[in-house]
Amino acid sequence: MATATHSLHDKLTGAWGRTLVISVPMVFLLIVFLLPFLVVFKISLSEMDVVFFKDVLVWKDDVIAITLRFGNYIGLTQDSLYLETYLSSIKFAGLTTAICLLIAYPFAYFMARSPADMRPALLMLVMLPFWTSFLLRVYAWKMLLTDSGVFNNIAMALGLISEPIKMMNTPFSLVLGMVYTYVPFMILPLYANLVKMDLRLLEAALDLGATPWQAFWRVTVPLSKSGIIAGSMLVFIPCVGEFVIPELLGGPQTLMIGRVLWDEFFSNNDWPMAATVAVVMVLLIIVPLALFNKYQAESTAGGRA
Amino acid sequence: MKLNAGAVTSKVWMGAVFLFLYMPIFTLIVLSFNASPMVTSWGGWSLRWYNELAKDKEIISGFLLSLEIAFLTACSSVVLGTLAAMSLHRFKRFTGRTLFAGMVNSPLVMPEVIIGLSLLLMLVSVQRLFGFPDRGVGTIWLGHTLLGMAYATVVVQSRLQEMSPSLEEAAQDLGCRPLQVFFLITLPLISQAIGSAWLLTFTLSLDDVVLSAFLSGPGSTTMPIVIFSRARLGLSPSVNTVATLTVAVVSIGVLAASIWISRAERKRAAEMAAAYRAA
Numbered sequence: 001m002a003t004a005t006h007s008l009h010d011k012l013t014g015a016w017g018r019t020l021v022i023s024v025p026m027v028f029l030l031i032v033f034l035l036p037f038l039v040v041f042k043i044s045l046s047e048m049d050v051v052f053f054k055d056v057l058v059w060k061d062d063v064i065a066i067t068l069r070f071g072n073y074i075g076l077t078q079d080s081l082y083l084e085t086y087l088s089s090i091k092f093a094g095l096t097t098a099i100c101l102l103i104a105y106p107f108a109y110f111m112a113r114s115p116a117d118m119r120p121a122l123l124m125l126v127m128l129p130f131w132t133s134f135l136l137r138v139y140a141w142k143m144l145l146t147d148s149g150v151f152n153n154i155a156m157a158l159g160l161i162s163e164p165i166k167m168m169n170t171p172f173s174l175v176l177g178m179v180y181t182y183v184p185f186m187i188l189p190l191y192a193n194l195v196k197m198d199l200r201l202l203e204a205a206l207d208l209g210a211t212p213w214q215a216f217w218r219v220t221v222p223l224s225k226s227g228i229i230a231g232s233m234l235v236f237i238p239c240v241g242e243f244v245i246p247e248l249l250g251g252p253q254t255l256m257i258g259r260v261l262w263d264e265f266f267s268n269n270d271w272p273m274a275a276t277v278a279v280v281m282v283l284l285i286i287v288p289l290a291l292f293n294k295y296q297a298e299s300t301a302g303g304r305a
Numbered sequence: 306m307k308l309n310a311g312a313v314t315s316k317v318w319m320g321a322v323f324l325f326l327y328m329p330i331f332t333l334i335v336l337s338f339n340a341s342p343m344v345t346s347w348g349g350w351s352l353r354w355y356n357e358l359a360k361d362k363e364i365i366s367g368f369l370l371s372l373e374i375a376f377l378t379a380c381s382s383v384v385l386g387t388l389a390a391m392s393l394h395r396f397k398r399f400t401g402r403t404l405f406a407g408m409v410n411s412p413l414v415m416p417e418v419i420i421g422l423s424l425l426l427m428l429v430s431v432q433r434l435f436g437f438p439d440r441g442v443g444t445i446w447l448g449h450t451l452l453g454m455a456y457a458t459v460v461v462q463s464r465l466q467e468m469s470p471s472l473e474e475a476a477q478d479l480g481c482r483p484l485q486v487f488f489l490i491t492l493p494l495i496s497q498a499i500g501s502a503w504l505l506t507f508t509l510s511l512d513d514v515v516l517s518a519f520l521s522g523p524g525s526t527t528m529p530i531v532i533f534s535r536a537r538l539g540l541s542p543s544v545n546t547v548a549t550l551t552v553a554v555v556s557i558g559v560l561a562a563s564i565w566i567s568r569a570e571r572k573r574a575a576e577m578a579a580a581y582r583a584a
Binding site (some may be wrong): 011018021022024025026028029030032033034035036037039040042054065102106107110111113114119120122124125128129131132133134135136137139140142143144146148149150153156180183184195233234237238240241243244247248258261262265266271274275278281282285289292293296 | 319322325331332336343345386405407408409410414416424447448450505508512519529537544545546551562563
């Protein structure tokens with residue numbers, strides 16, 4: 001009898017504890033992550049009053065009036081600058097992702113095949129820049145690349161060039177800065193994937209007559225697909241809306257939507273327009289985002305298998 | 306011969322990538338000791354910019370504020386992240402699990418301008434209704450916690466996955482209540498992951514510009530906001546000195562932490578082995 005009440009008590013505290021453990025982070029996320037998106041969507045359908053945006057819902061004479069203004073969305077399609085900026089953001093983010101993959105795949109591959117006692121040190125060397133300020137590392141490129149910067153100074157002192165090469169505020173400096181910042185995000189999931197790979201599969205392929213090159217393309221690459229997808233999404237999605245790097249290293253030719261959003265908000269004070277830009281940006285990244293979440297769910301679910 | 310060529314390629318490739326990753330950091334450090342006010346032309350070694358930094362009230366007060374926010378953020382992120390990781394690891398099905406997992410993971414990749422703008426617009430709407438909260442330390446902390454929690458969850462969750470469930474099951478069989486199991490077994494086993502999550506979220510918060518810019522109010526200017534506004538205008542010697550100090554503190558901190566963690570890990574492994582032998 002005593003044990004029966006004991007276990008009933010345990011079950012009740014267990015169920016109660018379970019609800020508590022789940023609901024604390026859940027409620028936090030609903031309020032701080034999901035609700036703000038709904039607010040942004042609502043505000044994107046309003047328009048700017050003199051100092052504040054007009055409310056979508058108005059309670060007057062016992063009647064709720066809903067006024068949806070699609071003016072911001074129409075404005076977005078009519079001004080070709082917005083469309084161009086979205087396309088150019090996707091272009092630069094895609095280019096950055098491709099270059100990161102080209103650099104990171106061989107790197108992660110060599111790292112995973114290096115002696116086991118070397119790997120923790122190599123991993124730490126990849127992570128260490130990640131721990132030091134991102135803002136300061138982006139700023140460092142500005143010093144290296146400007147007209148009177150370190151690269152131009154050295155090249156001129158060596159007599160390689162007679163006048164500075166324009167590198168700053170070009171597509172080159174933007175993509176370089178984004179590759180530099182995001183390449184560790186590509187290396188880490190690829191490494192985690194490649195280091196777990198069962199090398200017997202490669203041996204089998206070689207025994208069956210595949211050349212090393214064939215074995216690489218037909219065994220290693222397909223097996224690392226989830227690492228490639230995870231790394232690419234970790235680079236592509238934040239790059240689409242990147243603000244700090246285009247602001248510090250970009251120039252007039254490098255239209256990026258993150259900067260447009262920032263300017264609508266901080267310079268033009270047009271909050272509904274900024275909200276509209278944000279809603280459309282979310283629509284752009286929703287498919288990659290879903291892919292990323294699917295991968296995360298799979299990698300955590302499959303972790304125990 | 307062929308193997309040799311492969312080994313050379315591997316060394317060269319890895320060396321080049323490390324050079325790419327570290328060259329800007331070394332440049333920052335060297336140029337912080339530059340005597341010349343022209344940041345990129347060398348004028349001899351000097352500590353003059355460190356002297357200037359010691360008198361720079363804007364940066365110092367920004368730094369103190371950033372430390373305060375980073376400390377609060379690390380603590381709250383680790384608590385929420387551990388709870389979220391436990392939920393996702395332990396409970397394979399509950400209502401809204403997919404939504405929950407999506408909301409935890411999305412801030413990892415979501416462009417910060419979107420998170421910052423939406424959080425700010427919500428806070429402003431709430432303030433219009435209830436008269437609070439004012440923008441400042443509290444609102445920055447809220448935004449940083451959202452981001453930090455996502456990172457903390459990933460770190461703690463991966464540790465939970467490596468952990469063998471047998472220890473928790475044994476404790477349960479021996480009559481431990483769920484809460485006792487958590488505090489006596491689970492928490493000590495994941496404490497290193499919690500420690501690294503704390504450090505990671507601390508540095509993330511210390512470094513964040515975009516969320517802070519959206520969520521700060523008058524009088525709550527963090528250090529990254531000061532640095533960013535100077536970096537936008539051009540090159541500034543003060544930024545180099547801040548960078549060098551940051552790199553020094555972080556390298557020492559990360560090295561010390563990783564030595565401590567690996568030592569604790571070895572000790573724990575030895576104790577576990579001894580326990581199994583005894584059994």
